[in-house]
Amino acid sequence: MKLEPRHYTFLGLLVVVFGSMLLGIRPEVSISEETRRMHAYIDSLPEGSTLIYSFDHESSSLPEIRPAALALLRHSFSKGHRIVGLALLAEGTGIGYRLMDMVAHEQNKQYGSDWVYLGFKPQYIAAILSMGESLQKTFPQDYLGHPYDSLALLSGIINYSQVNAVVSIGDGNMAVHWIEYGQSRFGVTITSAMTAAMVTTYDPYISSGQLHALIGGLRGAAEYETLSGQSGGGLRGMLAQASAHVYVLLLILAGNVIYFIARRRGA
Amino acid sequence: MSRRVAQIVCAIFGIAMFLLFFSPHPTARAITLSITTEYWQLIYASALIVGTISFLRVNLKNIQRGNDTIYRVVSIIGLLAMPVCAIIWGINVGSPFMWTFENIQVPMQSTVFALLAFFVASASFRGFRARSLPAAVLLLSAVLILMSRSWAEGEIANALISTADWVRSYPSMAARRAILIGIGLGSLTTSLRVIIGIERTWLGGGR
Numbered sequence: 001m002k003l004e005p006r007h008y009t010f011l012g013l014l015v016v017v018f019g020s021m022l023l024g025i026r027p028e029v030s031i032s033e034e035t036r037r038m039h040a041y042i043d044s045l046p047e048g049s050t051l052i053y054s055f056d057h058e059s060s061s062l063p064e065i066r067p068a069a070l071a072l073l074r075h076s077f078s079k080g081h082r083i084v085g086l087a088l089l090a091e092g093t094g095i096g097y098r099l100m101d102m103v104a105h106e107q108n109k110q111y112g113s114d115w116v117y118l119g120f121k122p123q124y125i126a127a128i129l130s131m132g133e134s135l136q137k138t139f140p141q142d143y144l145g146h147p148y149d150s151l152a153l154l155s156g157i158i159n160y161s162q163v164n165a166v167v168s169i170g171d172g173n174m175a176v177h178w179i180e181y182g183q184s185r186f187g188v189t190i191t192s193a194m195t196a197a198m199v200t201t202y203d204p205y206i207s208s209g210q211l212h213a214l215i216g217g218l219r220g221a222a223e224y225e226t227l228s229g230q231s232g233g234g235l236r237g238m239l240a241q242a243s244a245h246v247y248v249l250l251l252i253l254a255g256n257v258i259y260f261i262a263r264r265r266g267a
Numbered sequence: 268m269s270r271r272v273a274q275i276v277c278a279i280f281g282i283a284m285f286l287l288f289f290s291p292h293p294t295a296r297a298i299t300l301s302i303t304t305e306y307w308q309l310i311y312a313s314a315l316i317v318g319t320i321s322f323l324r325v326n327l328k329n330i331q332r333g334n335d336t337i338y339r340v341v342s343i344i345g346l347l348a349m350p351v352c353a354i355i356w357g358i359n360v361g362s363p364f365m366w367t368f369e370n371i372q373v374p375m376q377s378t379v380f381a382l383l384a385f386f387v388a389s390a391s392f393r394g395f396r397a398r399s400l401p402a403a404v405l406l407l408s409a410v411l412i413l414m415s416r417s418w419a420e421g422e423i424a425n426a427l428i429s430t431a432d433w434v435r436s437y438p439s440m441a442a443r444r445a446i447l448i449g450i451g452l453g454s455l456t457t458s459l460r461v462i463i464g465i466e467r468t469w470l471g472g473g474r
Contacts, residue, residue, distance in 0.1 A: 060380035
């Protein structure tokens with residue numbers, strides 16, 4: 001196979017990412033205001049608060065989403081909060097359960113009293129609206145098939161009024177639907193962990209207070225891990241991500257230099 | 268005649284849904300709940316059936332013609348295997364459905380997503396050119412945001428992050444707000460036009 005210029009670009013990226021991962025350096029991360037706000041919010045909730053963790057993502061964004069979700073779950077469980085997990089995208093269902101189960105085992109949390117997983121409900125707008133009226137009617141049984149009434153954590157939870165906040169772990173604009181239908185109509189506090197590409201989309205919602213707090217991408221996860229004293233995938237992946245960013249920046253620079261030289265010669 | 272009936276049904280349900288959504292009355296709430304928990308789900312399931320049948324028809328037709336046969340056969344096997352596994356063994360942890368999801372679908376999708384990085388790298392070399400002043404401003408903003416999301420420390424890093432935050436908080440925020448307000452007003456206007464009957468393109472075009 002004849003190698004074209006773009007193949008060298010690809011190979012360069014491969015070398016940069018693998019090289020940086022082999023170095024194994026743990027970078028010091030400066031904490032952004034957004035992440036600090038999210039951490040402070042989870043910290044400020046009294047022990048025993050109820051949080052809904054909604055896994056609103058597909059498996060493609062798992063490398064970026066997983067570290068953020070784990071950091072948030074570990075912090076929430078360590079503060080003694082009770083967590084109700086669910087998924088509004090089908091692919092998030094199994095992933096969400098695995099992550100919650102893993103962290104719950106780490107911290108000796110009991111299913112049914114410290115956490116429950118309700119599973120997937122299709123048609124996300126309908127599900128968000130429906131939960132505002134009745135969580136039990138939306139999810140008559142949990143992911144494992146237990147009836148709603150049989151789970152101690154859920155007794156007394158009728159709708160969003162008994163929930164302190166929703167944490168949408170998302171890779172698209174699902175948090176917008178939580179804001180539009182959950183926050184605007186029912187007044188529930190919405191927070192989110194999302195992929196870095198989506199962060200700027202939510203700036204107006206953060207500014208208006210409709211989205212209470214967010215953590216963005218791998219960097220957000222690394223910042224959250226630093227704040228809560230964890231060691232996870234966010235910090236591990238930061239060096240690879242940062243070196244890939246620098247590589248892309250150098251390519252942009254090189255491309256522009258070549259472009260201007262060619263234009264001058266042409267003129 | 269049938270178009271007129273469709274318009275009337277659309278207008279009645281449009282107005283009813285609007286009133287139900289904003290009404291705090293218990294009866295209105297109960298109707299909204301039954302619509303959102305039952306009827307929307309039914310519509311969703313029906314749409315899924317239509318989509319599945321359409322997918323099968325298109326692929327079977329192409330297999331008959333000999334277009335990309337292997338890929339299409341794999342697609343159909345994938346489409347049928349997952350629900351069959353789910354129906355026979357369930358979708359709980361450790362089931363064949365979940366095994367397939369975790370060990371085939373998740374790695375494949377993550378790989379495809381990761382490939383984006385290679386295309387971004389290639390595009391950054393070939394496509395991101397400061398050909399004009401607006402292009403240069405856009406490029407500079409993108410570089411600033413990219414650098415602010417990377418790992419860097421010290422005074423230069425702090426200055427970069429502050430500048431990127433300023434870009435996000437003012438020029439970018441102003442543009443986004445304008446776009447969001449525009450989308451909101453556009454959606455509202457289109458909905459009203461459909462309910463009133465001015466907008467009829469959804470009936471298949473024409474007047």
